Amino acid sequence: MEEGPAPGAGAEPVAPLGERMERDHDRLNDLWDEARRLWPEDRGRSTPLFEAFRTGLLHHIREEEEFMFPLYESRNAASAKYLTDFLREEHDQIRSELESLLRKVLAGVADLEPENTRLTNVLWAHNTREEGLLYPWFDEDRTEGERLAP
């Protein structure tokens, strides 16, 4: 049988939250890759991409801290807080590295390698942890309301 449109009057089906957040990691990394590819030869196009990367990543982190972590903590054993505390500490490092990077971008400094490398390292480890331990929980056995929020 041919695959027809999903029920719901052609509305796009909404992916579970963990899956959407994982895609957001990829979207942000693509944005950052493109910004780096254009730097420093084309600062005019690269700078707004770095800024969009920062805005997007800060928003992503805020959603995790304000919605995902508290829900995960409230529905799991007290030991769940080890994971979220660790993830929060990494968020602090990410915010700090992100600000160092953007300071150099806005000052037009050609060599961004030390900042990009430090941020790559913390972000890679952090995203891997979230995708392996935190996000799968949001896509299993949640009520519809929770699965689709925020």
Ligand SMILES: [Fe+2]
């Ligand atoms: Fe995070």
Ligand SMILES: [Fe+2]
């Ligand atoms: Fe994340």
